[in-house]
Amino acid sequence: MDALTNVQNWPATIWILLATAVITVTVNLLRRPAWPKSSPTLFKQGGGALPILGALRFFSDRRNFMVHGTQASRSGNFGFYFGKLQVVGMAGVEGRKTFFESRDLNLSEGYNVLFTTTPNPPSSVDEGGEDMKFDKFFSRALLAMLKRENFVRNLPTLVGDARAGLERAMTKHGVMDPFDDVYRIVYHLTMRTVGCTEIAESPEMLAKTLRLFEVMEESSSPTQVIFPYLWTPNYLRKMLAGGRLYYMLDAIVKGRKKTGRREEDALQFLIDSGESMVRILSFVLGALFAGQLNSGINAAWMFIYLAATPDWYRIVQREVDEAVEKHRKSEEQSPTDVLGTLTIDDWEHDFPMIDLVLRECIRFQMVGTTFRQNVSGKDVPIGKTGEVVPKDAFAVYLMDDVHFNPEIYPDPNRWDPGRYLPDRAEDKKQPHAYLGWGVARHPCLGMRFAKLEMSIIGATFVSMFDYELQDAKGNPMKTPPLPDRNRHSAHKPKTQMRLKYKLRA
The missing domain is CATH 1.10.630.10 (Cytochrome P450)
Structure with missing residues (x-):
């Protein structure tokens, strides 16, 4: 027992094993899969390149982070890391149609990992x-x-x-x-x-x-x-x-x-x-x-x-x-x-x-975003943009991209149930304009x-x-x-x- 409590007397083998364990854990935390060239541009200005943590703004400043990422991309779609996870932010008609229509993007798996508000069921x-x-x-x-x-x-x-x-x-x-x-x-x-x-x-x-x-x-x-x-x-x-x-x-x-x-x-x-x-x-x-x-x-x-x-x-x-x-x-x-x-x-x-x-x-x-994970084992094309959601990566879509889009809902900050009356039907202007x-x-x-x-x-x-x-x-x-x-x-x-x-x- 004294030998265990007196670290100065530990043999070199134990120190080597401890050092190996620490290095292994550190490498696993730091190592991320490379960002694929065929995926949307990595949004580095948003904190997407922070070691280990990734884009913390996705959690602390979500709506603004998503808007800034979309604005920085030609297609509106962009990529970032959250921890080790690869995430694609999707926007626009093509992004929205792929996000909600693709069989390869799984809702349950996306929410189980990225949505921390509700309790996740145990694996059992x-x-x-x-x-x-x-x-x-x-x-x-x-x-x-x-x-x-x-x-x-x-x-x-x-x-x-x-x-x-x-x-x-x-x-x-x-x-x-x-x-x-x-x-x-x-x-x-x-x-x-x-x-x-x-x-x-x-x-x-x-x-x-x-x-x-x-x-x-x-x-x-x-x-x-x-x-x-x-x-x-x-x-x-x-x-x-x-x-x-x-x-x-x-x-x-x-x-x-x-x-x-x-x-x-x-x-x-x-x-x-x-x-x-x-x-x-x-x-x-x-x-x-x-x-x-x-x-x-x-x-x-x-x-x-x-x-x-x-x-x-x-x-x-x-x-x-x-x-x-x-x-x-x-x-x-x-x-x-x-x-x-x-x-x-x-x-x-x-x-x-x-x-x-x-x-x-x-x-x-x-408010906020909705989530999916690519469970197909292959890249998923994002409509006609020429971009993809990498295999095993996550996809997120900001509700405000459609619900507070002034081209769909004029004066979006005004509360007005009349938007949905048949003579206006603002929610029918684009595919999936109301979520x-x-x-x-x-x-x-x-x-x-x-x-x-x-x-x-x-x-x-x-x-x-x-x-x-x-x-x-x-x-x-x-x-x-x-x-x-x-x-x-x-x-x-x-x-x-x-x-x-x-x-x-």
């Missing part, structure tokens, strides 16, 4: 052959859960959850924080649909699990991409939060099996399918993150933008009032009573203006539920309240802040805003 979820890979299992399971019959069965409960959530959010001061109150309602409805009944019916468990999700979201870091095996404090926080969620769900599953109790929910569907606990947890986490990360933020912004845009406020209010009158069976029914009787067809066809409002909210809040619900090979699997969820929350809120926008001090607010377009995903704003409401007569 890929059980068996190609057909049993987690991404395919996830898609099949989600589509099965979101079938029409499940919507019909859960619809009265979802409407009741939205109403109860808004009633709980009411205060004696008549003020709501949509990024807390509405955000929680979205989480409740999403948990009800893709999670489990026990949590959906427990305010304490809802609050606890939501906080754990927020911890995981807040613990993202570029270190996970550059040094994937390094246990940083953020990595440990994310793992600890995920572990606590795992044990909560595991206890619920074991409780059902022990007592023979069954529920009509997504968790029961997965249990009956014979899935492993790791797969069940990975599915629930992935589905909740996909819903909450986007719908939770968009729902809150929907009311902010309506309060700041009187014309559209009146349009949506009139639409809701007309739907209530259309379906009212007796004078004793309150507006929320009437909404509770609507069928799935009513919800999907009676609120087209809410749908346009949501569409514009998504355009505004869909909010997915395009080409990757349509959004949860689109139908997300639209239903937004219609339920939007119509219920508007039927209950008249409201106006205020700042955190109670002063009237006419113009909400623009989103931080350098963020990586939809997010709560730094500027605090409130909705001053009163019950409608």
Whole structure:
């Protein structure tokens, strides 16, 4: 033992082995694959040549980095390193068509490596052959859960959850924080649909699990991409939060099996399918993150933008009032009573203006980039540009390249749902000019539920309240802040805003 603690007495062999190990690790960290000549120009001004780390601006200043890279390239496409990873930034019509249409560019592999906000499923979820890979299992399971019959069965409960959530959010001061109150309602409805009944019916468990999700979201870091095996404090926080969620769900599953109790929910569907606990947890986490990360933020912004845009406020209010009158069976029914009787067809066809409002909210809040990896084993041509995405390399596409392109959406910083009306149809000007619900090979699997969820929350809120926008001090607010377009995903704003409401007569 003394020989081990006294480094001065170590034999030369040990020192040689240690030195060899250090050199090997260092070389592996420093060594990158050479940048292919047929690929887009390497964007060195953006920090693409930094040793080991690569283009850190892709994480710290993403939107500006992508814009500058595009501007520095004749084709709009450019290359950079992130750690040891080769990445191609794609832009323009040719880049967009290749990015979203190519079978060789894999969405799941791109997000698993480059998107650090959501939890990645462990490798153990890929059980068996190609057909049993987690991404395919996830898609099949989600589509099965979101079938029409499940919507019909859960619809009265979802409407009741939205109403109860808004009633709980009411205060004696008549003020709501949509990024807390509405955000929680979205989480409740999403948990009800893709999670489990026990949590959906427990305010304490809802609050606890939501906080754990927020911890995981807040613990993202570029270190996970550059040094994937390094246990940083953020990595440990994310793992600890995920572990606590795992044990909560595991206890619920074991409780059902022990007592023979069954529920009509997504968790029961997965249990009956014979899935492993790791797969069940990975599915629930992935589905909740996909819903909450986007719908939770968009729902809150929907009311902010309506309060700041009187014309559209009146349009949506009139639409809701007309739907209530259309379906009212007796004078004793309150507006929320009437909404509770609507069928799935009513919800999907009676609120087209809410749908346009949501569409514009998504355009505004869909910040950052989307990801792919070339899994074909060969270079992938980028349209007619003469450039390629190298084999095994990653591809990224900036949402603002299309959503905030003034040639497609004039005055793009103006919130205007009228852009999508048939006489304007700005989203039809170019191929894949609107990405909010997915395009080409990757349509959004949860689109139908997300639209239903937004219609339920939007119509219920508007039927209950008249409201106006205020700042955190109670002063009237006419113009909400623009989103931080350098963020990586939809997010709560730094500027605090409130909705001053009163019950409608």
